[in-house]
Amino acid sequence: MHPTCTSWTAAEDGRCGFSPLPTTSPRRSASTSDTATGTGSTRTGSTPSPRRPGTGDRQWIHVDPERARSGPFGGTVAHGFLMLSLLPTLGAEVYRVDGVRMGVNYGLDRVRFPAPLHTGSRVRAGVTLLDVQPVQGGLQVANEVTLEREGGDKPCCVARTLARLYF
Numbered sequence: 001m002h003p004t005c006t007s008w009t010a011a012e013d014g015r016c017g018f019s020p021l022p023t024t025s026p027r028r029s030a031s032t033s034d035t036a037t038g039t040g041s042t043r044t045g046s047t048p049s050p051r052r053p054g055t056g057d058r059q060w061i062h063v064d065p066e067r068a069r070s071g072p073f074g075g076t077v078a079h080g081f082l083m084l085s086l087l088p089t090l091g092a093e094v095y096r097v098d099g100v101r102m103g104v105n106y107g108l109d110r111v112r113f114p115a116p117l118h119t120g121s122r123v124r125a126g127v128t129l130l131d132v133q134p135v136q137g138g139l140q141v142a143n144e145v146t147l148e149r150e151g152g153d154k155p156c157c158v159a160r161t162l163a164r165l166y167f
Contacts, residue, residue, distance in 0.1 A: 062076055062078070075119065077119060087159060088105070090124065112158045114156070115149070117147070118149065123147055126145070128144045129141070140164050
């Protein structure tokens with residue numbers, strides 16, 4: 001833990017608090033296995049074009065709406081790596097850690113794409129705090145982030161993310 005924290009809860013000086021967002025009540029602390037879910041206000045954007053597919057992948061399921069309509073997903077879908085690029089923004093809608101001077105994406109332990117994310121869909125993230133470990137100058141935080149599509153019966157992406165937070 002950060003030197004001022006006895007556990008993954010808010011220290012008296014506020015340097016290590018996990019706060020679900022948006023918040024209408026005073027800041028609350030989190031413990032391992034706490035989950036927060038966003039409001040679902042983010043859309044995946046317009047259909048990528050062959051000249052601008054977002055990831056460089058020009059496969060027709062991502063860039064050709066006409067062909068994709070008769071394909072396995074019934075329309076164009078977001079590339080898996082494009083979904084991963086949404087995780088920091090969507091995660092920021094869900095929670096914050098107070099007192100962080102700098103945060104660094106440290107990596108991903110596991111990523112799965114159980115269902116397609118149709119272009120133009122509303123999406124939200126659910127974040128479950130899995131683990132917090134001390135590292136030199138800060139904390140390493142492991143979260144499970146679940147990306148959900150509005151109206152979907154399965155998540156589009158489930159990723160265990162690692163971040164390093166420096167105070």
